[in-house]
Amino acid sequence: MKGNFPIDKFGALQTPFYYYDTHILRQTLELIRQETSKMESVVVHYAIKANANPQILRTIREYGLGADCVSGGEIKAALQAGFSPDKIVFAGVGKADWEINLGLEHGIFCFNVESIPELEIINELAAAKGLVAQVELRVNPEVKAHTHANITTGLAENKFGIALSDVEHVITLAQQMEHVKFIGLHFHIGSQILDMGDFAALCNRVNELLVLLEQQLHIKIDNINVGGGLGVDYQHPNRQAIPDFHEYFKTINMLIRRRDGQVLHFEPGRSVVAQCGSLISKVLYVKQGANKQFAILDAGMTDLIRPALYQAYHKIENISSELPLETYDVVGPICESSDVFGKAVDLNKTNRGDYIAIRSAGAYGEIMASQYNCRALPKGYTTEDLL
Numbered sequence: 001m002k003g004n005f006p007i008d009k010f011g012a013l014q015t016p017f018y019y020y021d022t023h024i025l026r027q028t029l030e031l032i033r034q035e036t037s038k039m040e041s042v043v044v045h046y047a048i049k050a051n052a053n054p055q056i057l058r059t060i061r062e063y064g065l066g067a068d069c070v071s072g073g074e075i076k077a078a079l080q081a082g083f084s085p086d087k088i089v090f091a092g093v094g095k096a097d098w099e100i101n102l103g104l105e106h107g108i109f110c111f112n113v114e115s116i117p118e119l120e121i122i123n124e125l126a127a128a129k130g131l132v133a134q135v136e137l138r139v140n141p142e143v144k145a146h147t148h149a150n151i152t153t154g155l156a157e158n159k160f161g162i163a164l165s166d167v168e169h170v171i172t173l174a175q176q177m178e179h180v181k182f183i184g185l186h187f188h189i190g191s192q193i194l195d196m197g198d199f200a201a202l203c204n205r206v207n208e209l210l211v212l213l214e215q216q217l218h219i220k221i222d223n224i225n226v227g228g229g230l231g232v233d234y235q236h237p238n239r240q241a242i243p244d245f246h247e248y249f250k251t252i253n254m255l256i257r258r259r260d261g262q263v264l265h266f267e268p269g270r271s272v273v274a275q276c277g278s279l280i281s282k283v284l285y286v287k288q289g290a291n292k293q294f295a296i297l298d299a300g301m302t303d304l305i306r307p308a309l310y311q312a313y314h315k316i317e318n319i320s321s322e323l324p325l326e327t328y329d330v331v332g333p334i335c336e337s338s339d340v341f342g343k344a345v346d347l348n349k350t351n352r353g354d355y356i357a358i359r360s361a362g363a364y365g366e367i368m369a370s371q372y373n374c375r376a377l378p379k380g381y382t383t384e385d386l387l
């Protein structure tokens with residue numbers, strides 16, 4: 001079974017480009033809305049870094065989600081798409097002064113602070129404006145997520161967050177500062193996590209920390225932010241187009257022992273947008289090598305870097321051909337040996353000019369594109385654009 005594509009509309013477009021299936025995106029957002037409306041005091045912030053295409057952002061905002069930003073540019077993109085500042089959170093280990101000032105000027109909900117020097121600068125910059133910045137501390141929970149090493153974030157060896165053993169001290173510091181208000185704790189253990197046990201381990205760590213802080217500091221934590229990280233089924237984008245948000249929200253909401261009035265925040269990125277997007281390209285040449293054949297596409301690692309960067313798997317389909325299957329290495333035109341989308345891929349017999357869809361590319365695809373080899377950036381089109 002292949003995906004559904006309006007190929008008759010593709011002829012007018014320059015390949016390669018991203019195609020976003022609006023129907024799948026909306027179904028995904030509908031499920032998120034349904035599942036979270038069953039729970040009390042829950043806010044979902046979409047992690048903008050997964051995909052900041054303006055159309056996609058506007059659709060996500062329509063469903064009432066907030067925004068999780070990791071740069072000033074993302075804060076601007078969120079504001080432009082109409083996200084309310086009081087639903088914007090701002091994380092990142094290296095926030096520049098102008099980025100902090102931008103957040104302050106717009107009165108974003110909170111800064112997720114990753115170090116003491118950052119906390120001090122936020123306090124200073126807020127003081128200069130006569131403001132009080134709301135801050136959560138991003139805690140490194142030392143929980144191992146069973147995913148690719150390059151996308152784990154919650155281990156002691158990673159650069160992210162404040163060490164567990166320092167949390168109490170940093171909260172005390174924050175409480176002594178006049179221009180920051182400590183409002184909660186933030187966690188994020190990694191990405192493409194499919195084992196609910198990893199999220200359960202995070203919940204246990206959060207529970208332990210809440211008890212400890214209550215005992216030692218006698219404080220109640222108003223906000224718990226568990227970050228993002230839910231994975232998607234890259235093998236079966238057609239069979240499982242919508243991630244299991246039911247299990248995800250249920251597990252975390254059930255396991256975190258929330259105190260009265262505590263608000264639970266989530267920051268899904270990949271799981272919201274991955275399956276709605278495909279990179280569409282055309283076959284330039286079919287080349288016979290010494291012992292294999294290559295399908296050479298007009299899309300390359302500049303358009304979708306995940307396979308080259310993380311050895312990520314994406315399902316590849318020839319959406320123009322129904323001929324018998326043959327085996328190809330599917331590669332791009334970039335002058336790098338790692339410019340390979342898939343090795344020994346079974347495709348319907350492929351000819352020059354066929355359309356190839358690289359699936360599950362809605363997250364960390366278009367947004368990571370580069371202009372290496374002086375290539376143009378790929379454009380993104382939604383189903384609605386092509387009507």
Ligand SMILES: *Cc1c(COP(=O)(O)O)cnc(C)c1O
Binds near residue numbers: 192
């Ligand atoms: C990247 C990131 C997310 C989103 O992660 P996904 O795996 O795409 O869900 C959420 N929160 C923070 C702080 C992040 O850096």
